[in-house]
Amino acid sequence: MNYRHAYHAGNFADVMKHASLALIINYLKLKEKPFFILDTHAGTGRTDLSGIEAQKTGEYRDGIARILAHEHPHELLKPYLETLAQLGCEGPEPTSYPGSPLIAYTLARPQDRLSFCELHPEDSAALRALFHKFKRAKVFEIDGYTALKSMLPPKERRGLILIDPPFEQRSEFERILQEIEQFHVRFATGTMMIWYPIKDPSLSGAFVEHLEHTGPEKTLRAELFIRASDDPTRMSGCGLIIINPPFTLPDQLTTLFGWLKDVLAQDPGARARVEWIKK
Numbered sequence: 390m391n392y393r394h395a396y397h398a399g400n401f402a403d404v405m406k407h408a409s410l411a412l413i414i415n416y417l418k419l420k421e422k423p424f425f426i427l428d429t430h431a432g433t434g435r436t437d438l439s440g441i442e443a444q445k446t447g448e449y450r451d452g453i454a455r456i457l458a459h460e461h462p463h464e465l466l467k468p469y470l471e472t473l474a475q476l477g478c479e480g481p482e483p484t485s486y487p488g489s490p491l492i493a494y495t496l497a498r499p500q501d502r503l504s505f506c507e508l509h510p511e512d513s514a515a516l517r518a519l520f521h522k523f524k525r526a527k528v529f530e531i532d533g534y535t536a537l538k539s540m541l542p543p544k545e546r547r548g549l550i551l552i553d554p555p556f557e558q559r560s561e562f563e564r565i566l567q568e569i570e571q572f573h574v575r576f577a578t579g580t581m582m583i584w585y586p587i588k589d590p591s592l593s594g595a596f597v598e599h600l601e602h603t604g605p606e607k608t609l610r611a612e613l614f615i616r617a618s619d620d621p622t623r624m625s626g627c628g629l630i631i632i633n634p635p636f637t638l639p640d641q642l643t644t645l646f647g648w649l650k651d652v653l654a655q656d657p658g659a660r661a662r663v664e665w666i667k668k
């Protein structure tokens with residue numbers, strides 16, 4: 390495991406993923422009934438943007454820093470940006486950026502329960518230190534995929550599973566396809582959000598094509614490209630697969646990603662696409 394999220398924290402991929410996460414959690418909060426959130430690849434929970442890693446790539450400058458510097462951020466970013474502000478991430482020069490566990494925890498309510506899996510010993514120690522006082526969130530230093538078996542279905546019978554692996558291995562897409570099948574058997578009514586990178590479009594394209602043939606009903610794909618996809622060694626975009634999305638989400642993401650592609654564009658090839666893979 391060589392991947393360290395600190396190099397990428399707050400980049401365009403985090404923005405699109407975390408803004409979508411906030412919209413889904415806000416929807417879950419419309420009902421009083423408690424929900425469960427499982428983050429299978431959780432990271433450290435917070436990144437110091439003045440640290441060596443974030444400064445080395447400077448990726449956050451073309452991600453969250455652009456959003457925070459914008460005079461009129463889109464209103465669909467409100468739950469995300471309000472959460473960041475609560476966590477001390479404000480513009481125009483943010484000094485830290487929260488990860489998915491901290492964003493989810495801040496949005497969740499006292500009756501909700503959260504589990505975070507992180508396999509890297511240093512990162513899981515950092516995450517544990519961040520959450521050790523909070524009873525409704527638990528950190529596990531385990532392979533997040535095993536949690537899909539041991540922790541589902543949740544007793545709450547409603548909730549969100551976030552799968553956000555590092556994609557260090559080409560086999561990650563295949564692994565996810567297997568897990569989706571299992572997920573559907575164990576927790577068919579839950580919402581699952583999977584993040585994936587788009588470098589070589591044929592690789593992510595094959596993943597989506599497989600889902601078109603074998604995936605569950607109610608599967609949405611939302612992709613954001615910040616540049617033309619002409620170099621398969623660089624991440625030109627990234628996508629989310631969302632199974633059982635809130636019914637409001639397709640329209641929200643169509644509008645929001647249309648706005649993000651203009652604000653986060655790095656060349657004229659920037660574009661967005663939100664569509665049902667299976668309805």
Ligand SMILES: C[S@@+](CC[C@H](N)C(=O)[O-])C[C@H]1O[C@@H](n2cnc3c(N)ncnc32)[C@H](O)[C@@H]1O
Binds near residue numbers: 394403430431506508
């Ligand atoms: C993309 S980062 C997660 C970012 C985080 N979800 C966020 O949005 O802030 C992927 C994380 O997964 C961890 N990881 C890699 N393989 C794992 C596995 N099998 N189970 C759990 N965590 C894993 C890595 O150490 C890394 O911290």
